[in-house]
Amino acid sequence: MRIVCPFCGERELGEFTYLGDAKPVRPAASASEDEVFDYVYLRDNVAGQMSEYWYHGGGCRAWLKVTRNTLTHEISAVEPAAGVGARKVGA
Amino acid sequence: MVGRAQTHRLEKGGLIDRSAPLGFRFDGKTFAGFQGDTLASALIANGVKLVGRSFKYHRPRGILTAGSEEPNALVELRNGARREPNTKATTAELYDGLEAASQNRWPSLRHDMMAVNQLFAPIFVAGFYYKTFMWPAKFWEAIYEPAIRRAAGLGRASGVADPDHYDKAWAHCDVLIAGSGPAGLAAALAAGRSGARVILCEEDFVVGGRPLADGGTIDGMPAAEWISRTLSELAALPDVRIMTRTTLFGVYDGGTHGAIERVNDHLPSPPEHQVRQRLWRIVAKRSIVAAGAIERPIVFAGNDTPGVMMASAVRSYVERYAATPARRIALFTNNEDGWRTVETALGAGLQIAAVVDARPDVSPAHRALAAKAGFPIMNGSVGGVDGGKHGVRKITVSLTGGARAEVEADGLAVSGGWNPAVGLTSYHRGRPKWQNDIAAFVPDSAPPGMVAAGAANGAFSLGACLRQGFAAGAAAAQDTGRSGKAGTAPAADDEAFSLTPLWHVAGKGKAFVDYQHDVTASDIELAQREGFESVEHLKRYTTLGMATDQGKTSNVAGLAIMAAVSGKSIPETGTTIYRPPYVPVAIGAFAGHHRDENFHATRLTPSHHWASEQGAVFVDTGLWKRAQWYPRPGEKDWLESVTREVKAVRGGVGFCDVSTLGKIDVHGPDAGAFLDRVYINTFSNLAVGKARYGLMLREDGIVYDDGTTSRLAEDHYFLTTTTAKAGLVMQHLEFCRQVLFPELDVQLTSVSDQWAQFSIAGPKTRDLLREIVDPAEDLSNEGFPFMGAREVTLRGGIKGRLFRISFSGEMAFEISVPARYGDALARNLMLAGKPLGVTPYGTEALGVMRIEKGHVAGPELNGTTTAADLGLGKMMSTKKDYIGRVMAGREALVAPDRQVVVGIKPVDKTSRLRSGAHIIPKGRTPGPDTDQGYVTSVCFSPVLDQWIGLGLVERGRERIGEIVHTHDPLRGEDYDVELCSPVFYDPDGGRQRG
């Protein structure tokens, strides 16, 4: 598999580390135990297009959001995580 | 080494170099061949027909093909440590001194005692072993299985380390082409002329494909001349690379292809500094499979007799190698292509005994040729072969209409049609489709970026191969943005390919579908009868297609027979899933450089070479080599060395390289806020110049890592991790920074390799440090209190850092200097500390002191313990959110009966504790219900003069003082031990604060 890092260009799978589904969002501090449980443990485990987190640890150390088809492994989009580099987030 | 005359070598012709004679040995006999021969062609040239024995029945087998699809002619090539089992004689290049032996026979190929299996053939049908060998139950491992294992298998591996080297490399191109036949060369021409970066892989050692044997006319010139001109043109293009002896074996995601280059297999052994084989990972934007087609056998009784050979192979041996598999050849064909064999044989002065053509009509031209050459054309099929290990003597022909005829011949060429090589196009689980006119499967879909061209795509005429290849090459170049002119495609005639499908000739006697695995037509019928109708069941039940030829000659015939007996069409019956590699690939090639001590990289600490000079014993910790202890002359074992080191520290001063700890610079205005979210305790309120121990959890509430973090400036923290988790914590923190908390202004950098960091410990630590640190630095308790951290100037002017932290429980500092000074720091400490008796200590002494002090480490941070389990629950802040906070509160993680860290001390001071022993209440029988925990860490404590340990014990902290039992059935050691405080040494911490 090859992933096109938005910063480095197309790179070999071995430079990346997989985390998993990028859909679950970490609940706020006020969230209930059930909500956090859902975030930590339950997965859609999509068969098809899935948005997922990959880390380009063997390259520029950017966390990436990769849209990949779990049936074919084809990658259709790669974007940086919100806080990559010096991006200003929020206000 | 030049042996006897080559009795079956033609006087002239062939692509062999007669000026380069080569000697070789097969089964101990000496033979001669020429440069350019394969082992198979050389054996044929010497009249050798019997080459191997089959898997199950040990039937005599000869050479069936001239390529990598060979099921029969497998040999053990080379000797000793270089012995290669199951090597296809048909692809093994001949070299001078080659040694090969037949396999799977005892005591010899000609007199194989295992051929007795043929007597049991009536019982040894497909799957027979599932129905027997069940009683008595104990006999399977004792009797049946060893016998089966010995009989099964083919060649013998060397059994000793492979002495050759392998490596792996990457290549990148626009257009990758598999196969150098007409389609592949035309594709390379078109793509190369367009300006594309092209790689063409050819598994053979000669470029050209089928025309090497079958000739033909291209662009008005003989094929050989066209190939030669094409190669010249390709060589002149800047970015076209032709790799011979290289098989494209697989296609993976993102345009990554696997290829194996047999760099030096054509030599007795690789030249010095060179590898035997190289694994290529070829990244291609487009790929073209021009891998040709494989001629398929027809299943009939006796079709495995040595001397029965694929018609195309007969032509290859005669034309390319000038070797004659037989002198009086019969041809059995169901298609037009087979007839080429007649021309080839006659051209070489061989006799045609008869042509048996299964098609109803034979062209007038063929009839005229037959009349002229004086051989009969028989409309029908071959129903039997007379012969044996000495070869074919006679064939029986069932003529259309029912009559039978016999033909004397010493060889039988067979053509059942051709199967396009659909492997590569199908490796992403694509299923090929059936094409009626050629009665074969052709690619239907292919992995992204891949197309098939030529015979691999079902185009069997020379003209079509050239057109398809050229068009595919031009299109691929266009797709990759190369817009040069491809020019015109090479042209050739479109010969007719007429075929009447014929898979199986019914008759008496064993008719083989899968030669190597001895799968017969009746085995397939049996499988159908027993319900194994799915082709995947068929394959698994009969082992059809699972041999080293991967079913290249057998699969389609097998499923055609299954289709016939189950009353379905062939496409309805379908194919099995195609799986890489396309040809078997040496495991050593996949490993490449990464074997033996190069299996993984090695990390060395800044003081490594100094420690090595000191005679340190090193231990592997992840990728690191760390000094474990420093033996001195006269010390009888490690324990004596370690005990001395501990005593030296506790009584004086010692130092230890702790550079392996992960070190991370945390910068930015929000650095404190960031650390508050990743640690369970608070860091935003840490004063500049101070250090604090921190504990981080995973999001599931379990302890992840620990370490000391110092605040060096308002916006700069220096964080340390454990050695084991350094990389993972960095990744985790980047995740927190970039994904979870992107609003925080914080920057992270690993500085693990920037700093050499040593722990200096013992009551004389300050005395030693004063020799190292600039005299102006205040090291007193007031000037540098416990948990202080700051930059200092060292004697000589360089800058370093001091951290007043202690893992050992002694008065201690950690000192860090830029890594290139690490070696000097060790030497300087030794020099300066000489009057103080300074002692370097290793990880063992470090471990002893941390256990004496009750500090938790890897064995306690085992991925299932909570902060409270470790006795650190009070660190969990209730005033802020942090990773893992919520999940840590789940009922089972806060249950009162959890196993928690506690100290363990044998009642009898001479008992030796061992990690991994379990804790059982005293007086109870060990069992699942009484298993209350286990010993996590142990050491011999020089301070207490006995073995001590830490353990995770159910309700351990409530049971301090209780006598329990350590149960260790593995090592047969059971002791009474007392549960105690984990802090064995200086419980109030006076020494480290002093």
Next chain:
Amino acid sequence: MAEFSWVSRSPLEQGLVTGVHGARGIKAGVLLTEIRNFDLIQVMARRGKGVQMASAAEARFGVAAPDVPKAIQTADASLIWSGPDQYFVLSKGSKHTMDTLTRALSQSASLSDQSHARALIGVSGTKARAMLAKLSSIDLHPQALPIGTAAATSIDHTSVNLWRGNDRPDGQAVFNLLVFATFAESLWHTMLDAAAEYGVDIRHSEEFA
């Protein structure tokens, strides 16, 4: 008081043996040169300060810092892209140290000293690409990796920074590799193994190539 000195020791001090190694009887196809003792500072822009960092860098170096994978040569330093909004300042002779760069850049960037965290190896020679292709998965073709291109990538599962410097006078390409110091000796041996079949000429230098 004991007399001692602070001898700087390269992480390749032990592993690197100068001279010709590997295949004999041919002109060495690979030239490996370690450059010793350099200043290497990582500069990372603070949140929302990318623009300020760029102008501060331009003020300091006279050129814009790289914002794509490139290595930019200034009069006395190389600015090597190392990730989004971050780059290395590589120099010799204490021209660009933590002290001087902190003063120039710390308003908009965080700085981290990496001078001792890396070893710097130059690879050139007729077989440099063939040898590197055994180690690196990136495309080294001149079209894909022209002069001045940088890559944060991995060799042997270990992070490296690779960039193509100016060609040598004889036209040979030069590839520079920054490798982690504690991995350096191990990687060095891997590089030697990869180069051995081509013949390899080994040197070390106090000067940049």
Next chain:
Amino acid sequence: MKYSIFSLARAAFSGHKTWQRTWRDASPKDHYDVVIIGGGGHGLATAWFLASEYGVRNVAVLEKGWIGSGNAGRNTTIIRSNYGLPGNTGFYELSMKLWERMEQDLNYNTMVSQRGVINLYHSDAQRDAYARRGNTMRINGIDAELLDLAAVRKMMPFLNFDNARFPVQGGLLQRRGGTARHDAVVWGYAHAASALGVDIIQNCEVSAFVRDANGKVTGVETTRGRIGAGKVGMAVAGSSSRVAAMAGLRLPIESHVLQAFVSEAIKPLIPNVMTFGAGHFYVSQSDKGGLVFGGDIDGYNSYAQRGNLPVMEDVCEGGMALMPMIGRVRLLRQWGGIMDMSMDGSPIIDRTPVDGLYLNAGWCYGGFKATPGSGLVFAHLLARDEPHEEAARFRLDRFRRGAMIDEKGQGAQPNLH
């Protein structure tokens, strides 16, 4: 027809024309007491235990393709019961005991070969972890031996002892562990279950659950029509999330690809089952002669049933590090299966929140060895509506309660288990 050497000999006289189907080719009935989705080893074993142990014979096993087409037919055939945590230890030993009588139970030679499983260790820390585990096994009445270097050397003189990056120091041996012929396990259970009346229905894919007004599952819609069921059990491994989603459930499971490899057949070389402790590599040799080996999962969610080169290389590197004698042995085939990786690396066998629907999932890459045990405890759950005592900890709500069974201590990240 009973299988034996005598029946084989008799059949030989008729040219083996007398053999019947190994299992009946059943067409679906309107209603079954229990419908099991998934004709793999676990589903078929469940059906057989339902029929043979619990007297529930009105059972159908629905298979979307051919039986054994999932992980049952794509694994490295290892059986063992060397687990260290409560819940796993007892369950896998139950399974091991069932392996030991399987051939006699089923009248089918599944080639259970107790040739020994050895986990090699390369450091003191690893030794200690194995000691803990081995002692757990012994305390639970399971055989385990801790071997030192000399003993390993004697048993496997061909390992790389002299110039290894991570030298072998010893191993944890379970002599009762070994291998079994994976396809034969599927066919054996199908053969025996069919004989007891279980309907095995191939080419029958479930497309929806039929629910009554209370939400209870009362059947399934399939490519072969609606089939009513008193209870529905899922044993679909890598497809668990997809099937559960039809009932509106999300599971603590991710599907990952695990590759496995087989070499060309060679004469006996490796006597037992070995796992390398310093890399991702385990190996045994099949009776046919191929080295069957594997390593780590590829590490990303996948339903593609095929993997990529880096893992293949990693596995072969492990193999060459451990025993460089296999360098010239050729890899013949690689394949990939879909693993139902759970959040703690241990299985889930439980009722679901949906009435009438029962779950058997989360086997990670260890499902093959569990086949008979899984069948028994799932049959127990389906028949009695309460967990079997050896599966009492495999509850779905254990994650919510914090009672994970995490042998590797990797936490809620499936690709690390």
